[in-house]
Amino acid sequence: MFAKGQTVIQYMEQLAPKHVAMPDDKIGLQLGTLQKEIHNVLIALDINDDVIEEAIKLQVDLIIAHHAIIFRPLKQLQTDTPMGKLYEKLIKHDIAVYISHTNLDVTEGGMNDWMAEALGIENGSPLEDLHTEELSKLVVFVPKTHHQQVLDAILGAGAGMIGDYSHCSFNIEGYGTFMPLEGTEPFIGKLGEIERVEEIRIETIVPQGIRSKVIQVMLKAHPYEEVAYDLYAMNLKGRTLGLGRVGKLNKPMLLSEFVEVVKKNLQVDHVRVVGDLNRTIRKAAVLGGSGSRYVSPSIYRGADVLVTGDIDYHTAQDALMAGIAIIDPGHNAEKIMKAKVADWMRDKLQKAKVETKVHVSEVNTEPFQFM
Structure with a gap:
């Protein structure tokens, strides 16, 4: 017996309820139908052509991803455009797409808690209440x-x-x-x-x-x-x-040492760093995704360092003058969610005694190359 699509999503929404998402966030079922049996589920950070090919190979019926594939209302669906080709391929292979974004970030035991745990932040509280x-x-x-x-x-x-x-x-x-x-x-x-x-x-x-x-x-x-x-x-x-987490580290360390913790535990080879590598870090803030506007809240909450992605040049300059360090592991560091969501879903499906299988996408969707 296989789980129905609605049942799989009910389990997902127990982890990340839709009502806690930020207003106008593009979450939920974005493409396809849940009115079918789900033999295989693929958990992904992003959806691109390589991820879809992976899903086809695994005979996936449903992709649960963190980042939306439809950001704004479609006025037309042209299958000769890059995004149109993706939609066409998903529809032809009857692959539904469900998005869990800021609701997964915000929820207890979700993205920002996973990142905080990986970095050794103890008893973390939200950077911004939502x-x-x-x-x-x-x-x-x-x-x-x-x-x-x-x-x-x-x-x-x-x-x-x-x-x-x-x-x-x-x-x-x-x-x-x-x-x-x-x-x-x-x-x-x-x-x-x-x-x-x-x-x-x-x-x-x-x-x-x-x-x-x-x-x-x-x-x-x-x-x-x-x-x-x-x-x-x-x-x-x-x-x-709320978004982000801030709290004391399980042990003080130099910024240079904390950089290595970030690289190892968020599984990134390179990071950008703002600040004195020899300063001691006792309290850290983390926010998955783009966190430029969370520098000030991090300072207000007494953080010595903010770990977040997509920091721009002027924000880095402002942080340097304000005395807070920044470690930017890139937006793709959110890939930590793939294994975590898969573990949650497997546990729920096993307890329900169904045969639906859950796969973790092995495609690297990092768009940047570091030379």
């Missing part, structure tokens, strides 16, 4: 006999997180009353008779991003034909997600 999760309180009434079953389902789906504590809930015993009417098939009680049942009221916290999932598993686990539950909006806010 999204604070809305919280709801879920209240559901469950017969005493099925209390643990429903509670386990709700908390297992991720509800009940308060700070660094999981599985938080409050449970109150009481009695529920109801009368089954004509046309109902009650789990407990008889038609036309008032029933009085020992029930437990479960209260817990549900973040916005998993609200639908929690409700779905709760309804599935609950024995009643009609489930009595409420969702209350709360003034309290949940976790704050």
Whole structure:
């Protein structure tokens, strides 16, 4: 049995929910259909002709990539243009393309956390806050006999997180009353008779991003034909997600030593460096992709160095005068996401006991050559 396309993407969106992406970011399904079985998935940073040829060879049905192939609305689709040829080849081989970009950057356990971990940044926090999760309180009434079953389902789906504590809930015993009417098939009680049942009221916290999932598993686990539950909006806010990470290194080191850590752990042969190689680095900031505008936030947060790509000449000059070092490993350093996303997806598919295979693209999509 193979996973359906929608199922594969549900797993991806558990890792990187769409609602945490930056406004107008080009994410989601960009080409093809998910209404099919997925035999092979390819995880890629970019999509170019070599990546598509790789996908064809592997008989891939779905490519999950970080960088979009459609950046702005298409006015026409000409197959004699470079991009048009790519779209044509993907369509002819029935290869769907799904993009997970800033939502993968922002999410906990995503791109910027992976990069921070690789560089030895401990307890990193966002450089720029983008999204604070809305919280709801879920209240559901469950017969005493099925209390643990429903509670386990709700908390297992991720509800009940308060700070660094999981599985938080409050449970109150009481009695529920109801009368089954004509046309109902009650789990407990008889038609036309008032029933009085020992029930437990479960209260817990549900973040916005998993609200639908929690409700779905709760309804599935609950024995009643009609489930009595409420969702209350709360003034309290949940976790704050954002771009980049900043924090102390696991041990101080010279900038020259930190450069070698960056090269080794982000798998790049060359970097551009701004700053005194003999200065000591204690606190570092990192941001996948283009981070020129994050120099000032890095300084504000007390970072000694910012690791990010696509630094321009004038930004480098400003950073040098401001006293913050920069290490630019290039935009392509984000390729760290390929193996990480693949590991996540394989784990989910194995637990689902499906035969869908996940491949990591081996194509080097770095456009620059270093002479």
